[in-house]
Amino acid sequence: MATAAAAATNSFLVYRPSPAWANVATASSIRLPACAARISCTAVATPVPSSPAAGAAERGVYNFAAGPATLPLSVLQKAQAELVDYRGSGMSIMEMSHRGKEFDAAIKKAEADLRALLAVSDTYEVLFLLGGATTQFAAVPLNLCASPSDPADFLVSGSWSDKAFKEAKKFSAASVAWSGKEEGKYTSLPPFDAIKQNPEASFLHICSNETIHGVEFKGYPEPKNKSGILAADMSSNFYSKPVDVSRFGVIYAGAQKNVGPSGVTIAIVRKDLIGNAQPITPVMLDFKTHADNASLYNTPPCFAIYICGLVFENLLAQGGLAEVERKNAHKAGILYDTIDASGGYYICPVETSVRSLMNVPFTLANGGDFEKQFIAEAAKEGVGVKVTPTGSR
Ligand SMILES: Cc1ncc(COP(=O)(O)O)c(C=O)c1O
Numbered sequence: 361m362a363t364a365a366a367a368a369t370n371s372f373l374v375y376r377p378s379p380a381w382a383n384v385a386t387a388s389s390i391r392l393p394a395c396a397a398r399i400s401c402t403a404v405a406t407p408v409p410s411s412p413a414a415g416a417a418e419r420g421v422y423n424f425a426a427g428p429a430t431l432p433l434s435v436l437q438k439a440q441a442e443l444v445d446y447r448g449s450g451m452s453i454m455e456m457s458h459r460g461k462e463f464d465a466a467i468k469k470a471e472a473d474l475r476a477l478l479a480v481s482d483t484y485e486v487l488f489l490l491g492g493a494t495t496q497f498a499a500v501p502l503n504l505c506a507s508p509s510d511p512a513d514f515l516v517s518g519s520w521s522d523k524a525f526k527e528a529k530k531f532s533a534a535s536v537a538w539s540g541k542e543e544g545k546y547t548s549l550p551p552f553d554a555i556k557q558n559p560e561a562s563f564l565h566i567c568s569n570e571t572i573h574g575v576e577f578k579g580y581p582e583p584k585n586k587s588g589i590l591a592a593d594m595s596s597n598f599y600s601k602p603v604d605v606s607r608f609g610v611i612y613a614g615a616q617k618n619v620g621p622s623g624v625t626i627a628i629v630r631k632d633l634i635g636n637a638q639p640i641t642p643v644m645l646d647f648k649t650h651a652d653n654a655s656l657y658n659t660p661p662c663f664a665i666y667i668c669g670l671v672f673e674n675l676l677a678q679g680g681l682a683e684v685e686r687k688n689a690h691k692a693g694i695l696y697d698t699i700d701a702s703g704g705y706y707i708c709p710v711e712t713s714v715r716s717l718m719n720v721p722f723t724l725a726n727g728g729d730f731e732k733q734f735i736a737e738a739a740k741e742g743v744g745v746k747v748t749p750t751g752s753r
Pocket of ligand 1: 495
């Protein structure tokens, strides 16, 4: 299980003293948050320590950082076993041509398993992209709006959808259809009929799980724009539960939270939305470039895609996304139950109905000093805490 910190400027990596064989970082120093920090925990789609794949806990490590998360142990072990000699080729998958038969088979299998897990129909393209989810903040309006004066609706439920909105304003007439900033400082979602949708908008954009604020959509709004298009940044709950892909025009996600290492971004795009990019669209941001070239227009992040493929195999072996969701609900439930039973010692600011199964933000009632004490006492219990600056994560 990996957990993520949603501190404004810091995140925590919590580990237990590790077995000698485990190559995990040890905290040589503890740096405390400069100011009262919101602490959050992210439960990811990695399995609990049982078959088919043990989790990070078996290695004695608990990753409370919101960035790259832990991977199933069996995935790491398989990658380790294949690292030097990939399936009898004599080479690492990192060393071979991305147009050779080995990588071709790996990317095709990754896509097939990805499709199987979410029942993605062939009316959608699956694209393996570079540039992080952040690049998609520009790519989505560039591909879905005919010109920068085309309107687009943004539901702003936290800092990630706010970033997406601000980037989209450069390439569309983006406007905020609802914002949770003032009302509850990003602790809730609106009733869907309260979203002020523009019928002329090219799409409605949401962030399905706000990684910092811990607000997660449990259902999805009906897009009321001219083309009926809903676009979603699913970076932090991608493949953590079943999703009806047919509700969406575009889904995109950085892989590093739930399905692989950083370096690859996955987009699932309805085919009829491809091929209409604005003329100024850089070739690498045009969905058509990648759809026409099976994600091999340029050199893709081969190793990252290969690892994603191993994770998809693992998720299938676990029983698919319904089972993954069950495990995630169990793991998040342990945290929420502890917070709720703490008599106000721990506080989760997020409305119960939209609490994330992926990241569980909490503060300590008495703020900064208590948080220092929390970290110090965790260390005394043999749980090391390393506080690392992570910008907005
Ligand atoms: C919800 C969400 N969207 C977008 C991003 C940005 O992703 P990337 O770092 O892959 O650009 C993140 C990163 O943490 C995120 O959590």
